[in-house]
Each structure stands twice: as structure tokens, then as C-alpha cells.
Amino acid sequence: xxxxxxxxxxxxxxxxxxxxxxxxxxxxxxxxxxxxxxxxxxxxxxxxxxxxxxxxxxxxxxxxxxxxxxxxxxxxxxxxxxxxxxxxxxxxxxxxxxxxxxxxxxxxxxxxxxxxxxxxxxxxxxxxxxxxxxxxxxxxxxxxxxxxxxxxxxxxxxxxxxxxxxxxxxxxxxxxxxxxxxxxxxxxxxxxxxxxxxxxxxxxxxxxxxxxxxxxxxxxxxxxxxxxxxxxxxxxxxxxxxxxxxxxxxxxxxxxxxxxxxxxxxxxxxxxxxxxxxxxxxxxxxxxxxxxxxxxxxxxxxxxxxxxxxxxxxxxxxxxxxxxxxxxxxxxxxxxxxxxxxxxxxxxxxxxxxxxxxxxxxxxxxxxxxxxxxxxxxxxxxxxxxxxxxxxxxxxxxxxxxxxxxxxx
Amino acid sequence: xxxxxxxxxxxxxxxxxxxxxxxxxxxxxxxxxxxxxxxxxxxxxxxxxxxxxxxxxxxxxxxxxxxxxxxxxxxxxxxxxxxxxxxxxxxxxxxxxxxxxxxxxxxxxxxxxxxxxxxxxxxxxxxxxxxxxxxxxxxxxxxxxxxxxxxxxxxxxxxxxxxxxxxxxxxxxxxxxxxxxxxxxx
Numbered sequence: 292x293x294x295x296x297x298x299x300x301x302x303x304x305x306x307x308x309x310x311x312x313x314x315x316x317x318x319x320x321x322x323x324x325x326x327x328x329x330x331x332x333x334x335x336x337x338x339x340x341x342x343x344x345x346x347x348x349x350x351x352x353x354x355x356x357x358x359x360x361x362x363x364x365x366x367x368x369x370x371x372x373x374x375x376x377x378x379x380x381x382x383x384x385x386x387x388x389x390x391x392x393x394x395x396x397x398x399x400x401x402x403x404x405x406x407x408x409x410x411x412x413x414x415x416x417x418x419x420x421x422x423x424x425x426x427x428x429x430x431x432x433x434x435x436x437x438x439x440x441x442x443x444x445x446x447x448x449x450x451x452x453x454x455x456x457x458x459x460x461x462x463x464x465x466x467x468x469x470x471x472x473x474x475x476x477x478x479x480x481x482x483x484x485x486x487x488x489x490x491x492x493x494x495x496x497x498x499x500x501x502x503x504x505x506x507x508x509x510x511x512x513x514x515x516x517x518x519x520x521x522x523x524x525x526x527x528x529x530x531x532x533x534x535x536x537x538x539x540x541x542x543x544x545x546x547x548x549x550x551x552x553x554x555x556x557x558x559x560x561x562x563x564x565x566x567x568x569x570x571x572x573x574x575x576x577x578x579x580x581x582x583x584x585x586x587x588x589x590x591x592x593x594x595x596x597x598x599x600x601x602x603x604x605x606x607x608x609x610x611x612x613x614x615x616x617x618x619x620x621x622x623x624x625x626x627x628x629x630x631x632x633x634x635x636x637x638x639x640x641x642x643x644x645x646x647x648x649x650x651x652x653x654x655x656x657x658x659x660x661x662x663x664x665x666x667x668x669x670x671x672x673x674x675x676x677x678x679x680x681x682x683x684x685x686x687x688x689x690x691x692x693x694x695x696x697x698x699x700x
Numbered sequence: 701x702x703x704x705x706x707x708x709x710x711x712x713x714x715x716x717x718x719x720x721x722x723x724x725x726x727x728x729x730x731x732x733x734x735x736x737x738x739x740x741x742x743x744x745x746x747x748x749x750x751x752x753x754x755x756x757x758x759x760x761x762x763x764x765x766x767x768x769x770x771x772x773x774x775x776x777x778x779x780x781x782x783x784x785x786x787x788x789x790x791x792x793x794x795x796x797x798x799x800x801x802x803x804x805x806x807x808x809x810x811x812x813x814x815x816x817x818x819x820x821x822x823x824x825x826x827x828x829x830x831x832x833x834x835x836x837x838x839x840x841x842x843x844x845x846x847x848x849x850x851x852x853x854x855x856x857x858x859x860x861x862x863x864x865x866x867x868x869x870x871x872x873x874x875x876x877x878x879x880x881x882x883x884x885x886x
Contacts, residue, residue, distance in 0.1 A: 356786045358826065387823065400737055400745060407726060408742065409734035419731055470728030481748055488823035491748060540745055548748045551819040555810050558873065564798030566809075568873040663881040671880050675802050679878075 347371075349380060350448050360388035360487075363430065365452025368580045368599070374425070374626065374634040376455035378510050383517045384430050384453065386552070387488035390537055394513075394521035397485065399467075399505065403543035406472030413521045416505060419462045423508070424527070425633045427601045429454035429573050431530035431557055431678040437665060439674050441698030446584040450696065451684065454601070456634035457518075459525050460508030464541070465500045477543045481550075482524045485539040492533045493547035494526065498571070502527050505538060527632040528603025529571040530679070532557060562673035573603035575662050576681035577610050577637070577654035588692040590645030596623070599634045600654035600662075606630070609655045610637040616649040616685075623652065643688065649697045651685040665698055749818040753863030756817065759834030760858040763851060766843025769836045773825050774844075782806075782847045787826070791847040797872065807848025811873060813865035817841045838862070 349364035363384040366376055383389075394413040402408035433453035436442035444450045464480075473496075480499045483491040494503070504525040507514060514520040519536030526534050532552060547553065547569075558566040577600035582588060596614070600607045607629055611620035626636035637652065655661045665682030685697030726736045749755035761769075782790035782805070793803025802808075806816055821837045823829050832840065838857045845851040851865060 361826075387826070387829065400742070402737065402742055402746065407728070408737055409726075409728055410737045410741070411734045415733040418733060470730060470734065483745075483748070487829045488826075489747065489829075491822075542746070542748065544750075546750060546752075548750050548818075549812050549815050550748070551815055551823075554812065554815055554873075555804065555806075560797060560802055560804070561874075562798065564802070565872055565874045566797075567876050570876045570878065572876075572878070574878060658879075660879050667881050674800070 347380070349383065350452060351383075361386050363432075363453060365448050366455045368447045368452055368454075368578070369583055369585070371580075374456050374599070374630070374636050375510065376457060376634075378457065378512070378515045378518070381428075381455040381457060381509075381515065381518055382430065382453045384432075384531060385486070385517070385536075386490045386532075387486050389516050390486050391516065392485060392521060392537060397521050397539070399522055399538055399541070401467055401471045401541045401543070403481075403541075404474040404477040404545065405468070405543050406474070407470070409467075409471050411467070413507065416462050416467075416522070417507060419466060421460055421462060422504065423458055423460040424504070425456065425458045425630050426525065426527045427454055427456040427632065427634045428525075428531050428534060429576075429601070429603075431532065431570070431573070434576075434680040434682075434684070435677050437680055437682065437684075437698050438669065438676060440669065441665070441696060443696070443699075444584075445695045447578060447580050447684075450584070451578050453531070454599075454634070456599075456601075457509045458511065459504060459506040461504040461506035461522075461525065464503040464505055464524070467505065467541075468499065468543070471543075473543055476545060479544045479547050481540075481542040481544055481548045482533075482535040482538060483540040483542070484519075484535045484537040486537050490532070490535060490552065491548065491550045492535055492553055493544070493550065494524075494533060495569075496543075498526060498529065526571075528573060530557065530573060533571060557678060559672065559676040559678050561676065567676075570679055573601075573679070574681045575602035575604070575607070575654050575656040575660050576600065577607075577652045577662055578684045579612070579650060579652050579686060582650075582688075582694055583686050584694050584696055586694045588643045588688060588694065590643055590692065592642065594641050594643060596639040596641045596650065596652075598637055598652055600625075600637055600652070601632070601634050602654070602656035602658075602660075603632060604660070605632070605657045607635040607654050608657050610635070610652055611654075612637075612639040612641075612650070612652050614641055614643075614648060614650045617651065620653070643692070645690065645692075647690045648688050649685045650688060651683050651697070653683050747818075747822055749814045749821070751812045751814050751863065753814060753859060756814070756859040756862060757834045758859060759838050760856055761835055761837070761839030761842050762856055763839075763842045763846030763853045765835075766839035766841070766846070769832070769840045770843045773828075773832065773836075774840060777826065782844060790844050794848075794868070797869070805848070806844055807850060807868060809869050809872070811867055811870045813841070813845060813850075813867055814863055816844060817862060 347367045347370040351364040366382045399411045430453035506525045522538045524535045558568045560566045579598040600610045610623040612623045623637035623639040653662045668682045687697035777787040783792045789805045793805045793808035796803045842857045
């Protein structure tokens with residue numbers, strides 16, 4: 292399994308023959324008996340970094356016509372643990388690059404159908420009553436390559452890496468709107484970023500008043516620039532791009548603005564040629580992250596099956612795992628506490644018997660909804676809806692122990 | 701008496717001044733944060749254009765004037781007729797949405813012409829956003845609509861006419877019916 296891991300990681304990083312030679316050399320050296328260091332270690336430092344031996348990284352495709360300023364990079368789900376994604380490995384999807392914003396001059400303006408339009412500085416927002424909540428964020432295009440009946444992508448990072456989970460700290464948008472005095476006929480709020488393309492989405496007032504947050508903190512420190520520094524909108528359980536980063540403006544309105552991103556993009560095309568518009572929620576979904584595509588199993592050896600489950604509609608109540616292609620399903624253990632609208636870690640003990648098989652997970656949330664098989668979704672939505680794929684991910688284990696994408700028939 | 705009146709006048713003017721200052725630097729009622737934006741500040745950032753045409757600024761353009769803008773500022777990414785790329789297709793795909801190979805373009809998919817104006821104005825050209833004049837935005841909008849056969853070459857687009865442009869896929873959108881796969885289990 293370790294060799295396979297190294298192979299797949301090398302492939303992620305796109306490193307060549309020189310690196311392979313270096314790895315072989317390293318392995319040769321590491322065969323010598325371990326020696327505890329006798330010299331002094333490094334001194335204290337102002338800002339920590341990971342061990343030089345750890346190389347896991349976000350993946351992004353560099354051989355594409357898509358400019359990297361509007362590309363996405365994917366979280367290495369295979370090599371992250373528990374439920375929190377390190378901020379440095381949180382997935383990215385930008386529409387016009389990451390702006391560099393000075394928080395001392397950045398402001399958030401709230402205007403439109405309000406009694407008192409107001410401009411808030413970042414420090415002013417930090418003085419207001421705050422909340423911290425752990426929530427996942429998922430791009431609605433995550434797992435989108437599978438809509439055509441299973442992609443040729445073979446690992447969990449490339450297929451599903453557009454989901455991450457953080458602790459977010461900020462001010463409820465409701466607090467700010469109460470300060471501005473919202474008109475009773477207001478039903479939508481336009482959120483707009485300060486990035487080059489002024490990315491904007493219209494959000495129903497009900498969501499804004501329910502649990503929307505203007506976030507300035509992520510995992511205990513200020514937001515990363517890639518995540519919207521210094522301010523972003525957070526809409527728990529709703530598709531990633533509506534959680535507008537680098538938030539500069541909230542305009543209270545009567546109708547949606549019908550921006551480019553909410554009409555020509557992020558609308559789900561159905562087989563009859565109609566498109567669904569506003570598909571905000573991310574539905575219940577789970578994936579086995581280890582073992583998964585790129586790993587190699589050893590027959591008879593213990594292998595913990597683990598992964599993550601989440602739902603934009605509430606809380607995960609169960610995750611089931613199959614190791615025999617769906618003939619039988621077994622309850623996995625959920626890591627406690629199970630949090631609402633957050634990644635939920637599941638674990639299931641297993642020994643592979645050496646025969647080829649399919650392994651998969653499926654989850655159920657507290658609305659009673661169970662994650663469907665991908666073919667069931669395709670039956671209803673066709674192969675061209677592009678977004679919001681929450682179908683079951685199968686991994687195919689071959690008799691030689693190698694694992695590949697099992698979604699392909 | 702005279703002194704008293706003067707004192708009153710001074711007090712009144714000080715009070716008026718305080719009220720004015722408070723209006724200028726108004727803060728939120730419960731927590732005393734924020735300040736009131738000036739009309740100029742609001743105008744600068746209030747850039748969205750809605751389907752009813754609110755937010756459009758004065759200006760005009762036709763496909764004829766737009767050809768030049770398109771050639772200079774758009775063609776490199778979108779191709780000579782808006783179909784060739786390398787970036788997003790702006791035209792073509794008419795009647796393809798219900799087929800196995802749907803092609804989404806401004807003409808085949810976008811429901812509102814105002815959205816095109818808004819997006820060109822806020823985000824285009826990709827590497828130099830917000831550098832087009834209002835006339836150039838109207839002109840580029842007209843040219844892209846002309847490439848799709850939606851307006852004529854000499855049709856004038858301005859604040860009044862743009863919101864009236866009927867897009868072919870205006871009624872192509874339906875509400876989200878999810879959960880749409882009936883797999884509720886006990």
C-alpha cells in the first residue's frame with residue numbers, strides 16, 4: 292500500500308524521473324537503523340509549518356485552456372484526517388483570481404431596501420457579537436465528471452476534492468441587517484465580492500436571516516486570501532459559489548439580480564432542455580477516502596475503511612458501508628460529536644479477502660433522505676446537469692489489490 | 701432679553717450642527733458601528749443591473765459599432781463569430797439544449813439580455829475588467845446578440861431598449877424540485 296501511495300502521490304505532483312530516482316535513494320537510506328538526533332533541534336519560530344517530509348498538496352490541472360485565475364484546486368481528501376480541513380489545503384475555486392486586500396481599508400456596504408444604509412470596517416465587524424461554527428463548503432461542480440456514468444479519473448482528490456470543512460467565525464448577517472432596518476417587502480439580498488470580476492449571487496432573505504454569516508475567521512485565524520480574506524459570506528449547506536468571497540456589498544432587494552453566475556452558470560440542465568434555477572442546497576453525500584483509487588490492498592491484512600459524509604440539509608444520522616458490491620451494507624461508526632452541516636468522519640474495520648469487488652458508502656440525513664446510487668440520479672437528471680452530483684461513489688478493487696474508480700460500468 | 705435670544709440662537713445652531721454631524725456619521729442603533737455612505741460612494745459600487753433595466757447607465761450602441769469593440773477586446777478569447785473559443789462560446793447551440801450534446805451559449809441559454817450587459821460591464825475583458833466605457837458595453841452587448849440573431853445590425857441598445865430584448869430561452873428555467881430521487885428510508 293505504501294508503494295502505491297508513493298506512486299499516486301508522485302502522479303499528483305507531476306514529478307518526473309529525477310524525483311523517482313531520489314525516492315529510490317531515500318528508501319535505500321531509510322533502510323538503515325533509525326538514529327535519534329543527538330544535536331539540538333530548531334528554535335521556536337513565529338509561524339509554524341509542516342514537516343519537510345510531508346508533501347501532500349492541493350491538485351490542479353495545469354494543462355488546460357482554463358486560466359488558473361478561474362480554475363479550481365482540490366483538497367487531498369485521501370491524506371486528511373478527522374473532520375477539519377487545514378486552511379492551507381481547503382479547496383479553491385476562483386472566478387478572476389485571488390485579490391490582495393488590505394483589511395484596514397476594506398469595507399462592507401449594506402444598502403438597498405433598508406432604513407439606514409451602512410458601511411462597516413473589518414475591525415468594526417470584529418467588535419460585534421460573534422459566532423463560531425464548523426461547516427463544510429462544497430463546490431456545486433464537485434464530482435461533476437461522474438455525471439457521464441463515471442469518469443476516467445481514478446482518485447478521490449481529483450473526483451471529489453472540491454469539498455472542505457472548517458471552523459468559521461463571524462457575525463450573523465441578521466445582526467447587521469437589523470442595524471440597517473430591512474424594509475418589509477425585501478425578499479432577496481445580492482452579495483458581491485471585491486475580486487476582479489465582482490462575483491455576485493442573489494440569496495433569499497429567509498436564508499440570510501436564518502443562519503448566514505459574514506465570516507472573518509477560519510480555523511482560529513483570519514480567513515486565508517483564497518477563502519475570501521478579509522470577509523466572506525457563509526451560507527451553511529449551500530453551494531460554494533454563493534458563499535461570496537472578498538465580500539464588499541450586500542444589497543437588499545425585491546427580486547434576484549439574475550447575475551451571470553446564477554443564470555448561465557450553476558443552473559442544472561435537464562434532459563428535456565429545461566434548467567433548474569436556484570439549486571442552493573447540497574444534498575446528503577458520502578465517500579470512502581481510504582482505501583480509495585490509487586491504493587493497493589494486501590490480501591488478509593487489516594485495513595480500516597474510512598471516509599466523510601455530509602448534508603446541506605441538516606445532520607448525518609448514519610453511514611453504511613458495503614464491501615461486496617452492494618449485496619450487504621454495514622453500519623459504520625460515526626466520529627462524535629456529529630455536527631450539523633459539517634463533514635462527519637466514519638470508520639469501518641475490514642480485511643480484504645483477495646477477491647475483486649466494489650466497495651462504497653451511503654449516508655442518511657435527519658430529513659430521512661438517503662444518498663442515491665449515481666445511476667438513479669442520472670435516470671432523473673440525465674448526463675448533462677453538470678452540478679450537484681451526490682451519488683454513491685464505488686471503488687473497484689481488482690484481484691491484484693489495485694483500486695480504481697468503480698463508477699464506470 | 702437680547703442676550704437670552706442670542707444664547708437660544710447659538711444653542712439652536714449648535715444642536716442643528718450636531719444633528720447634521722450625526723446624520724453624516726450615523727452609526728448603527730444597537731451597537732454603534734458603521735457609517736452612512738455618501739451618495740457618490742454608493743454610486744461607485746452599486747453596479748448591478750436587473751432584468752427590469754434598473755442599474756443601466758446612459759449610453760448606446762449597435763452591433764455595427766460593436767464589431768470594432770468585439771474585434772479589439774473580445775475576439776482573442778471568444779473567436780471571430782463567438783463560437784470558436786478558446787474560451788466560452790457566446791453564440792450557437794440553438795435548439796441543442798434537449799439533445800445529448802447541449803451547447804450553452806448567450807443565444808441558446810441566457811434568459812436575460814441585461815445579464816449580458818451586467819457581466820461585460822463588471823467582469824470583461826477577463827484580464828482588464830471594468831475598462832470599457834458604457835457605449836462600448838452597449839456596443840459589445842449588441843454585437844453578441846447580433847451574432848445570435850437576436851437583434852439586427854443597426855438596432856440601438858440603450859437604457860430603454862435593452863431590457864425589452866426577448867431572449868430565446870427566457871422561459872427555459874424551472875424551480876428546484878429536489879429531493880427528486882425518491883429514496884426516503886425509515
